[in-house]
Amino acid sequence: MTVSSPPQRTDVLVVGAGPAGSAAAAWAARTGLDVVLADAATFPRDKTCGDGLTPRAIAELELLGLGDWLSTHPRSRGLRAHGFGQTLHLEWSEGRGRKAAGNLPAYGSAVARTELDDHLRTVALKSGALGVDGARAISVRQEAGRVRGVTFKGAEGTFEIECDRLVVADGVRSPVGKMLGREWHRDTVYAVAARSYVDSERSDDEWISSHLELRDDSGSIVSGYGWIFPLGGGQVNLGVGTLATAKRPAEVQLRPLMKLYADQRRADFGVSGELRMPTSALLPMGGAVSGVAGPNWMLIGDAAACVNPLNGEGIDYGLETGRLAAQLLTEESDLSAAWPALLTDHYGEAFSISRRLAGLVTVPWVLPKLGPIGMRSPWMMRLALRWMGNLITEEDRDAAARLWRLAGKGSQRLDARPPFA
Numbered sequence: 001m002t003v004s005s006p007p008q009r010t011d012v013l014v015v016g017a018g019p020a021g022s023a024a025a026a027w028a029a030r031t032g033l034d035v036v037l038a039d040a041a042t043f044p045r046d047k048t049c050g051d052g053l054t055p056r057a058i059a060e061l062e063l064l065g066l067g068d069w070l071s072t073h074p075r076s077r078g079l080r081a082h083g084f085g086q087t088l089h090l091e092w093s094e095g096r097g098r099k100a101a102g103n104l105p106a107y108g109s110a111v112a113r114t115e116l117d118d119h120l121r122t123v124a125l126k127s128g129a130l131g132v133d134g135a136r137a138i139s140v141r142q143e144a145g146r147v148r149g150v151t152f153k154g155a156e157g158t159f160e161i162e163c164d165r166l167v168v169a170d171g172v173r174s175p176v177g178k179m180l181g182r183e184w185h186r187d188t189v190y191a192v193a194a195r196s197y198v199d200s201e202r203s204d205d206e207w208i209s210s211h212l213e214l215r216d217d218s219g220s221i222v223s224g225y226g227w228i229f230p231l232g233g234g235q236v237n238l239g240v241g242t243l244a245t246a247k248r249p250a251e252v253q254l255r256p257l258m259k260l261y262a263d264q265r266r267a268d269f270g271v272s273g274e275l276r277m278p279t280s281a282l283l284p285m286g287g288a289v290s291g292v293a294g295p296n297w298m299l300i301g302d303a304a305a306c307v308n309p310l311n312g313e314g315i316d317y318g319l320e321t322g323r324l325a326a327q328l329l330t331e332e333s334d335l336s337a338a339w340p341a342l343l344t345d346h347y348g349e350a351f352s353i354s355r356r357l358a359g360l361v362t363v364p365w366v367l368p369k370l371g372p373i374g375m376r377s378p379w380m381m382r383l384a385l386r387w388m389g390n391l392i393t394e395e396d397r398d399a400a401a402r403l404w405r406l407a408g409k410g411s412q413r414l415d416a417r418p419p420f421a
């Protein structure tokens with residue numbers, strides 16, 4: 001239910017109704033807690049994104065009960081990787097041997113965020129959360145480190161909602177996180193990316209496509225990739241992303257690069273017409289933030305930099321951290337150490353090794369030298385898809401999963417600043 005006059009207090013206040021906040025609100029409300037889900041925007045609202053849903057995101061959406069809804073949207077079998085003279089078709093389920101026990105769905109999808117986020121928010125409200133939209137959080141009232149309430153600015157003026165617990169799900173820039181001391185560290189890899197919508201003859205393609213050999217107008221290889229994610233109805237999400245670090249900032253102009261990429265795809269993807277709604281954004285990745293929790297508050301989703309450094313996906317992590325946060329709220333009275341520990345347990349190894357590998361890609365000679373070698377080996381690319389696509393589950397015991405965990409542990413030992421620290 002969306003309310004016209006906001007409540008004065010609640011057990012759990014969730015700020016931000018993207019995938020992370022809506023998932024947290026839905027799961028928390030389902031445990032019987034009073035939940036308020038507040039957002040600065042009025043829904044439906046757009047969000048700069050590739051709109052791609054990997055099997056891990058599908059798994060979370062199914063857990064929330066959205067299986068039937070998903071079946072009315074495009075399904076992808078896997079990733080079609082293009083580049084360095086090769087095209088490889090990599091099924092989502094490929095490379096998952098007998099010992100890969102974790103049962104992730106074998107399909108992905110893509111749903112425009114205007115629709116996905118509105119639907120997820122509705123699920124949270126139907127689960128019992130109270131929705132307050134058009135309300136921007138502008139300050140936090142704290143006593144001895146505990147959050148007592150958040151002040152919002154809405155159309156009618158300012159008002160405070162008192163809360164026992166606060167879940168901060170306010171995205172990349174996390175203004176509320178900042179008020180609580182969140183810091184984003186750019187010494188490890190982050191991304192800048194742009195997306196648009198465009199007409200394409202391949203809008204019903206059963207593969208999502210990535211072009212790993214992305215070239216700028218001078219013909220130089222850019223450390224990133226271009227994507228085309230089919231949305232059905234004659235439309236695709238087309239975008240480009242590039243990786244950077246504080247030492248090697250991205251020097252590329254994203255929107256011209258996206259236009260160039262679209263022009264290059266006019267023949268093979270039947271791309272036609274103008275790019276619609278072009279927007280760009282930054283992506284903190286791999287847990288590169290500190291200050292993710294206090295006694296009665298926690299950061300989730302992008303606010304906690306829970307984005308895969310190797311492919312930029314964050315919807316699945318948003319949904320997962322939302323569910324994990326709601327669960328922890330029922331188990332722990334002090335979140336200060338428990339939440340970073342849980343995040344590190346779930347994502348520490350994978351984020352540590354992924355951001356190290358992604359950081360390597362920002363070194364100018366690495367992609368031109370290693371890209372062609374990788375693309376010549378379908379076996380290596382299948383392995384890479386599983387690692388890069390966050391497709392290793394905790395239950396997996398096969399060689400690829402064990403190697404990934406080993407590399408993650410080794411990488412953690414070398415980290416000057418571990419994820420979430």
Ligand SMILES: Cc1cc2nc3c(=O)[nH]c(=O)nc-3n(C[C@H](O)[C@H](O)[C@H](O)COP(=O)(O)OP(=O)(O)OC[C@H]3O[C@@H](n4cnc5c(N)ncnc54)[C@H](O)[C@@H]3O)c2cc1C
Pocket residue numbers: 015016017018019020021038039040041047048049050051052053054057135136137138169170171172175176193194195239280281282283300301302303306307312313314315316318
């Ligand atoms: C170009 C690009 C392409 C991407 N492509 C993909 C992809 O294909 N697949 C994928 O999985 N991920 C992708 N991502 C990442 C993905 O978009 C994010 O990881 C995901 O949106 C994180 O969800 P969230 O709920 O944490 O934050 P968000 O979705 O950003 O939601 C945050 C919410 O907080 C609200 N908010 C902010 N400030 C305040 C405030 N002060 N008060 C109240 N409310 C506030 C906002 O209005 C917003 O609704 C991409 C990102 C970019 C930039």
